[in-house]
Amino acid sequence: MGDKIVILEDIQKIYQIGKVSYQVLKGIDLEVEQGEFLVIMGTSGSGKTTLLNIIGLLDKPTSGRYFLEGEEVSKFDSKKLAYIRNRKLGFIFQAFHLVPWATALENVLLPLLYRPEGFSKDDEKRAISLLERLGLGERIHAKPKELSGGQQQRVAIARALITNPKLLLADEPTGNLDSASSKEVMNIFKELNAEGLTIIMVTHDPEIAKNGKRIKVIADGIFVDEKQV
Amino acid sequence: MMLKYKLLWGGLFYKKLRLVLSIIGIIIGVSSLLLMNAFGEAAKIRTLKEIETFGPEVLMVVAGNVRVSAGRAIQTEVTTTLKPEDAEALRKIGGIRFISPYFTGDAIVRFAGNTVSTVLNGVNEEYLRLRKFSLEEGRNFLKDEILSYKKVVILGNKVKAQLFGKENPVGQTILINKLPFKVIGVLSPIGIDASNADQDDQVLIPYTIAISAIYNVDYIRGIFISVEDPSNLPFIEKQIDSILSKRHKVTEKNKDFTIVKAEDILQAKTQTTNLFSSLVKSISVLCLVVGALGVTAIMTLAVNERKKEIGIRKAIGAKERDILLQFLIESVIVTLLGGIMGVVLGVGLTLILLPVFNYPLIFPVIPILTSTGLTIIFGIFAGVYPSYKASKVDPIVLLRSF
Numbered sequence: 001m002g003d004k005i006v007i008l009e010d011i012q013k014i015y016q017i018g019k020v021s022y023q024v025l026k027g028i029d030l031e032v033e034q035g036e037f038l039v040i041m042g043t044s045g046s047g048k049t050t051l052l053n054i055i056g057l058l059d060k061p062t063s064g065r066y067f068l069e070g071e072e073v074s075k076f077d078s079k080k081l082a083y084i085r086n087r088k089l090g091f092i093f094q095a096f097h098l099v100p101w102a103t104a105l106e107n108v109l110l111p112l113l114y115r116p117e118g119f120s121k122d123d124e125k126r127a128i129s130l131l132e133r134l135g136l137g138e139r140i141h142a143k144p145k146e147l148s149g150g151q152q153q154r155v156a157i158a159r160a161l162i163t164n165p166k167l168l169l170a171d172e173p174t175g176n177l178d179s180a181s182s183k184e185v186m187n188i189f190k191e192l193n194a195e196g197l198t199i200i201m202v203t204h205d206p207e208i209a210k211n212g213k214r215i216k217v218i219a220d221g222i223f224v225d226e227k228q229v
Numbered sequence: 230m231m232l233k234y235k236l237l238w239g240g241l242f243y244k245k246l247r248l249v250l251s252i253i254g255i256i257i258g259v260s261s262l263l264l265m266n267a268f269g270e271a272a273k274i275r276t277l278k279e280i281e282t283f284g285p286e287v288l289m290v291v292a293g294n295v296r297v298s299a300g301r302a303i304q305t306e307v308t309t310t311l312k313p314e315d316a317e318a319l320r321k322i323g324g325i326r327f328i329s330p331y332f333t334g335d336a337i338v339r340f341a342g343n344t345v346s347t348v349l350n351g352v353n354e355e356y357l358r359l360r361k362f363s364l365e366e367g368r369n370f371l372k373d374e375i376l377s378y379k380k381v382v383i384l385g386n387k388v389k390a391q392l393f394g395k396e397n398p399v400g401q402t403i404l405i406n407k408l409p410f411k412v413i414g415v416l417s418p419i420g421i422d423a424s425n426a427d428q429d430d431q432v433l434i435p436y437t438i439a440i441s442a443i444y445n446v447d448y449i450r451g452i453f454i455s456v457e458d459p460s461n462l463p464f465i466e467k468q469i470d471s472i473l474s475k476r477h478k479v480t481e482k483n484k485d486f487t488i489v490k491a492e493d494i495l496q497a498k499t500q501t502t503n504l505f506s507s508l509v510k511s512i513s514v515l516c517l518v519v520g521a522l523g524v525t526a527i528m529t530l531a532v533n534e535r536k537k538e539i540g541i542r543k544a545i546g547a548k549e550r551d552i553l554l555q556f557l558i559e560s561v562i563v564t565l566l567g568g569i570m571g572v573v574l575g576v577g578l579t580l581i582l583l584p585v586f587n588y589p590l591i592f593p594v595i596p597i598l599t600s601t602g603l604t605i606i607f608g609i610f611a612g613v614y615p616s617y618k619a620s621k622v623d624p625i626v627l628l629r630s631f
Contacts, residue, residue: 087546091544097540101239110236114548
């Protein structure tokens, strides 16, 4: 498997709502290489979010196999999955999902709370330099509601990066942002990718999708198209 | 390190009104629990004090029938057949230490324009030692004064204060129901005894003069007896019963006297206090349960409101156990905050209210410990359900793309 970070084999997902069952994913095969910037594009209801949930270990496939860095994570229990999420994955959400009562700096440090070693003064310095790098050096003690959408998303990016993840997962990261902020965030993504971070981003917006190196189009639970940018 | 705890429980202080509301419920529960327990303790101490003046070695023969109810010996029927000679006749029983005939009635006492309505007790020179009363000033009756119908009086502490203020009354003459009596002594403050009579609001005079000159009768109301050894009490009680029955020519059915022991009074008294305190305790525990349910309700609300926060924590690596513990400790913190304030309030109220209701002042150590312990237990209970719910929040709630 070498430098393939994600391998999905015939992933299926069926939701049971009452007596009706919906097959959201109908056999997804996917390989993501180390250092890729993959965009999964699709319309509402195409299954792209479910797919990201599964790749992010927030949801389990009904059938199929999922290897993350060579480990078959589709067989792990919830405790082990929490560990993997903490050590290997970083998440960026459309609605930022910062903790409202904590400052920017505290939000960035939050993932380290769930490591047995806790966090040190060095971690704090690292968090501050991450925020500085993302242009928030002046706002490290601001609460989320005191920040603009673009600033909030940059805090969320810093939070995703504090754990030095292997894989960054982004769900419509620009969905709540104006075009200037969107561009900023996309530039950060490209920069990070250039430094070697693997990124998988989900979006419905073709313009945003162009920022990726490879675009896969999903419709009705299967991949229908693929293009290199 | 502080930052770690802030990140875990900072959310607690985010919605302040909600926090205050749930704390108030706990405060009410804890402070009432503490207050009730403290009153129970104080009541116990008061009862013990009362028994000291009506000790286990004392018994009383009362003319007529007596029913012990709610801690009081209530005379339900008065007879005129108990005579001073009966008291003398009992002296031949072995093991008796003191005997005093006893007559009680109301009296108007006057000195230099001050008039007091009080209780007059006719007794003999052994009465003070029998009841373990001590004198603040002056002296006890002499045997001779009893036998020769001397008009001398020992004042209760309150009566002395009302008639004389701070002056020394010994040697002064007062009027009791218009008859002049010479004051020979003043009792030390005693308080309320087991029969609920205020022993500071009385005057003592020789029983001889009380029945002859003041009430003009030839009988007495009762006989106080104290024994050498309280373990002999049942035996002595039997002897008293047989001597008096013989003298009065009565049988078990038409008996005209009753023997009352401290034990009887105490038994009835503890029964009522126990009933009262268990009732009060269950009410205050109920208060605490309601307070804890309030915490449960409000924590559940908080969990629903903070689903996103929980989801985030899970997405970035929190295990179910981490979330469970976080919310469990949050609810313990809430109840503990309420608990501490409740204890402070309860102690304050205890220290204010005990003297108001004439209870001995105590610092409620045991009530503090029990109510704090109960609060922690209830805090954990209150948190179990919402914390479980929190730990089961699915982080999928975070991902929505439209």
